[in-house]
Amino acid sequence: MEYTADPAGAAAYLDAATAAPLHPVAREALLAALADGWADPARLYSAGRRAQQLSDAARAAFAEALAVRPDEISLWPSGTAAAQAAVLGALAGRARQGDTLVHSAIEHSAVLHAARRGKAVEVGVDRLGRLDLDAWDRAVARPGTALASLISASHEVGTVQPVAAAADYCAEAGVPLFVDAAQSVGRVPVPPGWSLLGASAHKWGGPPGVGVLVVRKGVRWISPYPQDDLYRPGAPGALDLPAVVAAAASLRAVLAEAQTEAVRLSALVDRIRERVAATVPDVEVVGDPAQRLPHLVTFSCLYVDGEALLHALDRQGFAVSSGSSCTASTLRPSHVLEAMGVLSHGNVRVSLHRDTTEADVDRFLTVLPGIVEEIRKEAGM
């Protein structure tokens, strides 16, 4: 297939939900910390003490940004590692009360893989991707439930989950709740009521390789990993301190502009939702149109091969992702789209960030209908 009619414009990266481009504050902080924070913070000489100061300052910044205590924060080599440590560590801490994890059907695969280590009960969602709260209530109240896990908002379709209500049911049942807030932190507030919370710097414009885990005081958590000689629970081994410093600095910067950005990006997402539905025949725009993340939108095009669509968009300079089976390493359709019962082939997830312009979105909306039409024509539709 060739698309030569329109010369490709400037490249537009529209996959912030996978990895947001590095925020300028993160870049600055990273360079400074590479020069100043390379030593081992546990050592007593001046370079070590300097690294320890940077580490403490980063922890304090995370604590302030997330409105928790510094000693409730631990840092992990990725959001995935933080989520898995949350699930496995909280299950271990509750072994005397139960052995079952209750989780939504639309958790990140990091949580689902951890769930497969033991007993798990899955709670479904509706066509818009919203948690079934009645089923959640019944599941967490069942004897033997050790932990509940709920994603703050779907990373694939953007639907914001009823975290506050789900947390109330957990509190009634005396079950701790882990909230995977990777897509929310830095963009939208996460309601209180959770016991553990995970986030990933990569998703808000920090560097890759920094996961944040909050374990509230009074929540029993036992590390699933062998520990080291340090007194503080966390990932064993040395942290990537420059990356941690950059992550903390960028989170503060991102939060300062979050409200303005949410309004701007949400309007662009509304435009995508409306124009795609209006200009592409046989398309299903999925996820909750109102209770959604500000920066993320997903749609599925009937009769279209997801991989062909991604490649065609890439040739036009657009980087997007897809939940279609042909684009997944597992060759299975996205478990989120399956749980919602929406079309999984021809699927595109567009996720915006602070560098995304109105012109990027308009050019995407201009080229998309022709690309879809061309792929369908090749398939004889």
Add this chain to the structure above:
Amino acid sequence: MTLDCLGQKCPLPVINLAKKIRNVPIGEIIRVLADDPAAANDIPAWCRMKQQEYVGSPEPNAYEVRRLS
């Protein structure tokens, strides 16, 4: 009528279903055989989007659709 899409990757089973259902009299059922894991999700989704009736999956890798329009 049976439509054999075994071995075909999605979206091919759905594309072939959309083509073949034109030959099915309204009210009749077409059975689609498909072993791509996405078929179990996408055939019912297609029925919903195109106002056809998804009857069910009587056995693994088989899906029945009634033509309504």
